[in-house]
Amino acid sequence: MRRSPRRRIATALWCAVAVFVFVCSTFPVYWMIKTSLTPNNEVRSRDLELWPANLTLRNYETVLFDPGRTPFLPALSMSLVVTLATVLIAAVLAFFAAVAISRFRFRSRTGFIVAVIAIQMLPLEAMMVSLYRVLDSWQLLNTAMALILVYVATVLPFTIWTLRGFVDGVPIELEEAAMIDGCSRVGAFFRVTFPLLAPGLVATGVFAFIQAWNEFLIALIVNTRPDLMTLPVWLRTFLTLNGTTNWAAIMAGSTLMAIPVVIFFLIIQGRMATGMAAGAVKG
């Protein structure tokens, strides 16, 4: 295709806008990292310095090893345990449920679909009062189990819904063909359909991961012991310290908390965008 000069100018303009969007969306991230690498006394300067003059790792040392603070590593491992358990359990349960509503027609199916959508609208935050008391009555307060249970339950409706779109997307004829070739029903499903669901499982896993990794309120209420804090609750303890806030240290802590998510995102991003849209369109 030939391109007219007007079209080229337009494209150049769009590219400029794209660069602007890139700067806007990454600037806070840059500023966080920059602050985290600046000596604490220089953070309190009224001069506008866009580049760090003296780089230091001191703030990371403070955050990681200062005996006066709640340590980072227990919070990190708590977050990892809770998040990974949530992702695994939610993926398995959502997978079963998605297969059920996508591959079978049964009497309570419509009711189940309506329930799945309705539950997504319940604000869990509105339920924290009774959630707290129910967990208390099950003697689960101050356990990792409580958070895993709550997070699995909260991500399930969305993950079932998304996965269902993916199972719908695999034509059932493929399974039937495999069955004619001698596969059992279950065998056909696992040999033919399951491999094609990989992007769907990735998309739902990502969703569960982000939700569980970032959740703040439930973790704040359910676990009050310092050794059971997840990273968001750990990070918040810095804010409420009396006296002058150590912004450089907070930014170091924020960076540490964001790094795993960013890495995770960058690894899978390509699959995810297409995956989520496929789920949404089919839904």
Next chain:
Amino acid sequence: MLEVETVVAPARPPRAPRARRRAGALPLLLLAPATAVVAAVIGWPLVQLALLSFQEFGRAQVFGQPAEWVWLDNYIAVLGDGVFWAVLWRTVAFAAVCVVSTMLLGIGLALLMQRLPKPFRILMSVGLLLAWAMPALTATIVWGWMFDTDYGVVNGMLRDVLGLADFDRRSWLIDPLGFFTVATIVIVWGAVPFVAFMVFAGLTQVPEEQMEAAALDGAGPVKRFSAIVLPQLAPILVIATILQLIWDLRVFTQIFALQDIGGIRAETSTLGVYIYQTAISGGDFGTGGALAMITMLVIMLIAFPLMRRMLRSES
């Protein structure tokens, strides 16, 4: 009769009855684990919450005193309280601003991505991805720091780069309008990538032949967008709007953390934060329960028309 039976039988798949019976139990078995977890962790507390909202339930009851049934008293108290209405309108107005800006920006960026040459598209997606990957709490703290009165980069830039002396030592979080400006930026910044990626992925599924055919028939870009692209995008837009609406109406983390940094709680609380203050900090679980029930009702009422659209496309 017998003859008919024998004639018809071979036409039926031979194992159909057995397969159907197996299907009867299997799907329910597959649904059971997910249903059990959701029922226990969401359903049961929901029932408890409904009961709680009709009881007088304060600190004394937490420590074992039997709770007294007061039926609608909690609701009457909440609905008769001017503070509640102020919080409600604030929440709804704030969510409306956030949802509309997020959707418009998200759609705009998706359309932009479509027009970009590949390297620029990748650059932009990486930027959006970074914003998206930031945990809400981290993002709020970072933005709060950027809007810091004395050492914030925003005040610094407005003062030194744009020469606006008004913004020297401006306290953004102290006055409610400034507070919600910052909150809107934090939320929209974090939510736009999700919408942009979803809409962009939807745009890639618009059949090119249809667009070309419409162009040959003389349809301009606006006409092509409204007649071909929009209907194709509709399901995605509906879902994205519902999700944004729910998330923004029940916003908690960003508001709570910004208040930690420097907002005045009484003038900046949204429904989620207000419930927390009443129930968890205030120890009045009964009133908190009534507030929570009302919040759920509000969210459902607002999201209902969109939900119905979605369900219609389902059937």
